[in-house]
Amino acid sequence: MTVTLNWLMLLLAIFASTGLLFSRDWRWSLGLLAVQYLSVFWMVQAHWPITLAATKLVTGWMACAILGIAQLNAKEASESTWLQGRLFHIFAAGMVLAATFALSLRVDTWLGVSLPLAWGGLLLIGVGLLHLGITSDSFQVIIGLLTVMAGFEILYAAVESSALVTALLAVINLGLALAGAYFMNVDQEKPS
Amino acid sequence: MSAPVLWILLPLVFASLLLIISNQKAIFLVACLLSLFLAMAAWLLPIDTVLTIGSWTFKLAPSVEILGRNLTLTSANRSFLVLIYGSALFWFIPVASLQIARRMIPLGLAITSLLVAALAVQPFLYAALIIEVAVLISIPLLTPSGQNPGKGVIRFLIFQSLGVPFILFSGWLLAGIGANPGDLGLVQQAATFLGLGFAFLLAIFPFYTWIPLLAEEAHPYVVGFLLWMLPTVTLFYGLGFLDSYTWLRDATFLNTFLTLVGTLMVVTGGLLAAFQHHLGKIMGYAIIVETGFSLLALSLGNTSGLNIFLLLLVPRAISLAIWALTLSILREQAPGLSLKDVKGLAHIWPFTTSALVLANLALAGMPLLAGFPAHQAVWEGLARSSLTVAFWVLIGSLGLFASAVRVLAALTAAPEGTPWGARENRTQRLLLAIGVVGLFILGLFPEWALPLWNRMPAIFQHLGQ
Numbered sequence: 001m002t003v004t005l006n007w008l009m010l011l012l013a014i015f016a017s018t019g020l021l022f023s024r025d026w027r028w029s030l031g032l033l034a035v036q037y038l039s040v041f042w043m044v045q046a047h048w049p050i051t052l053a054a055t056k057l058v059t060g061w062m063a064c065a066i067l068g069i070a071q072l073n074a075k076e077a078s079e080s081t082w083l084q085g086r087l088f089h090i091f092a093a094g095m096v097l098a099a100t101f102a103l104s105l106r107v108d109t110w111l112g113v114s115l116p117l118a119w120g121g122l123l124l125i126g127v128g129l130l131h132l133g134i135t136s137d138s139f140q141v142i143i144g145l146l147t148v149m150a151g152f153e154i155l156y157a158a159v160e161s162s163a164l165v166t167a168l169l170a171v172i173n174l175g176l177a178l179a180g181a182y183f184m185n186v187d188q189e190k191p192s
Numbered sequence: 193m194s195a196p197v198l199w200i201l202l203p204l205v206f207a208s209l210l211l212i213i214s215n216q217k218a219i220f221l222v223a224c225l226l227s228l229f230l231a232m233a234a235w236l237l238p239i240d241t242v243l244t245i246g247s248w249t250f251k252l253a254p255s256v257e258i259l260g261r262n263l264t265l266t267s268a269n270r271s272f273l274v275l276i277y278g279s280a281l282f283w284f285i286p287v288a289s290l291q292i293a294r295r296m297i298p299l300g301l302a303i304t305s306l307l308v309a310a311l312a313v314q315p316f317l318y319a320a321l322i323i324e325v326a327v328l329i330s331i332p333l334l335t336p337s338g339q340n341p342g343k344g345v346i347r348f349l350i351f352q353s354l355g356v357p358f359i360l361f362s363g364w365l366l367a368g369i370g371a372n373p374g375d376l377g378l379v380q381q382a383a384t385f386l387g388l389g390f391a392f393l394l395a396i397f398p399f400y401t402w403i404p405l406l407a408e409e410a411h412p413y414v415v416g417f418l419l420w421m422l423p424t425v426t427l428f429y430g431l432g433f434l435d436s437y438t439w440l441r442d443a444t445f446l447n448t449f450l451t452l453v454g455t456l457m458v459v460t461g462g463l464l465a466a467f468q469h470h471l472g473k474i475m476g477y478a479i480i481v482e483t484g485f486s487l488l489a490l491s492l493g494n495t496s497g498l499n500i501f502l503l504l505l506v507p508r509a510i511s512l513a514i515w516a517l518t519l520s521i522l523r524e525q526a527p528g529l530s531l532k533d534v535k536g537l538a539h540i541w542p543f544t545t546s547a548l549v550l551a552n553l554a555l556a557g558m559p560l561l562a563g564f565p566a567h568q569a570v571w572e573g574l575a576r577s578s579l580t581v582a583f584w585v586l587i588g589s590l591g592l593f594a595s596a597v598r599v600l601a602a603l604t605a606a607p608e609g610t611p612w613g614a615r616e617n618r619t620q621r622l623l624l625a626i627g628v629v630g631l632f633i634l635g636l637f638p639e640w641a642l643p644l645w646n647r648m649p650a651i652f653q654h655l656g657q
Binding site for chain 2: 125132136138141144145148149152155156159160162163164165167168169171172175176178179182183186187
């Protein structure tokens with residue numbers, strides 16, 4: 001049952017992270033990010049007590065809420081036509097999917113985690129890095145950074161379960177979301 | 193009371209309170225007095241020793257527990273605390289004349305205390321997380337109100353954030369090496385992760401592209417402050433790794449790697465500085481050159497390398513502070529900081545422009561100025577092992593020197609007959625004069641900084657021996 005759920009959560013992570021790559025509407029992006037954190041929570045709880053793993057879900061959803069509120073207040077960005085980039089995105093996402101699968105076959109024994117968890121963590125890191133590489137928009141950059149951190153947290157949960165690290169990682173995730181919120185609204189602030 | 197409460201929690205609480213206050217003078221006074229108090233306390237108060245003053249006895253406990261882990265500051269850390277809070281005071285004083293006190297001082301104080309926490313946390317590899325929190329706090333400083341975030345600040349955030357996973361994983365691998373010292377594969381993996389982590393955190397070649405961009409976009413004083421504090425603490429953090437792991441300290445590849453990367457940073461930073469048209473970017477490249485010099489100093493070997501590394505710190509802080517201050521003054525007066533915008537300004541801002549060129553020359557290692565003794569020691573040490581490396585490092589410094597000459601030429605290129613004057617106010621003149629005198633004093637009498645840095649090697653149990 002758990003193994004099946006692990007694979008299901010991996011599929012959810014694949015769907016959410018690649019969806020984030022294609023989404024241009026911030027509402028969809030934040031919805032997908034929230035789904036991504038659900039899969040992160042499941043993958044982390046494989047190694048941590050469920051109460052501690054729940055911090056990932058709560059922090060992630062709080063980050064989504066912060067970004068959502070900031071987007072509501074921000075000026076609506078003009079939607080760019082991105083059809084010309086779609087093929088490239090599909091190709092790049094496919095490459096990341098294949099590369100992370102190949103890598104996860106080695107990482108699962110190295111870290112002592114099951115294949116879906118190793119693949120899930122590496123996939124989020126890969127897709128997050130891809131995201132960072134193809135955008136300069138501050139909202140997308142923050143989404144990319146949160147995705148990279150989420151992938152890292154899945155893998156790191158297998159080797160470290162310190163409460164201080166959990167707290168600091170939660171602070172960093174929220175800090176990234178707040179930085180994103182600041183970026184989105186800073187041009188509307190009156191110069192001090 | 194414990195030392196972490198005094199040097200970490202107290203300034204953090206004050207930083208939060210100062211954010212609420214709107215009076216710039218009050219913010220300035222409180223922060224300066226607090227920094228002075230913390231620097232003096234670090235200088236005078238022993239940690240973990242009972243002190244008796246009249247009938248009153250007290251002891252500063254070295255450790256405090258947070259979420260199952262410890263923040264520990266011992267007596268060996270006192271000179272580091274003096275350096276950090278002393279330099280914070282040194283950076284905060286000129287802020288009063290720049291109209292950025294409201295944001296810079298509270299956030300700067302919070303960043304300073306977090307960076308102290310980074311070096312106090314046990315196990316020390318968690319410091320990467322605390323440094324990242326300090327980076328996140330610096331974001332509002334780097335993107336002022338009313339402006340869109342530039343490429344530099346976004347890259348800064350990305351690169352600093354990417355360093356964290358590498359450092360944390362390397363810590364896990366290092367623990368594995370402790371159990372299996374003969375596992376070469378594990379050693380290679382740990383070294384790679386550690387190297388990448390520090391390459392991101394320290395903006396080591398080729399990950400330094402954000403520095404010139406940031407120096408062009410953001411307020412030069414904020415950039416100067418952050419690029420003094422963050423690399424200094426990260427370098428100390430890196431030294432902590434070297435101090436803790438014998439295999440890393442004794443690794444033959446380490447010195448070669450540090451020499452190669454340091455030389456690349458000095459050469460590329462220096463040569464690129466020579467071709468820049470923006471004063472902020474030139475300062476950014478000078479910071480890259482300085483990080484390169486720190487790495488080169490460490491490549492020279494255990495004790496002597498460490499001493500030269502420490503000798504570089506005080507002149508760097510003074511030169512950078514003067515450089516950043518002069519750029520901030522010019523930024524408020526000139527339409528921009530490109531060479532075209534500041535053309536001929538030496539005629540009306542003579543104190544500022546002279547101090548600017550002198551700070552640039554000091555970081556280029558010009559004789560008689562503060563940077564020279566430490567740079568000369570690095571050149572000498574490098575020349576002993578490889579004349580080729582010493583030659584290339586000299587080329588890098590010459591690039592920085594050439595940038596100073598270009599800046600001087602632009603600043604003095606006023607139309608004929610332009611009258612001379614001095615528009616700096618009294619505070620600005622005083623601050624610049626003190627800074628310039630400091631540059632000459634440290635150039636002529638480098639041993640005057642000795643009381644600070646000769647206690648510093650004690651922070652490191654093995655490197656300092």
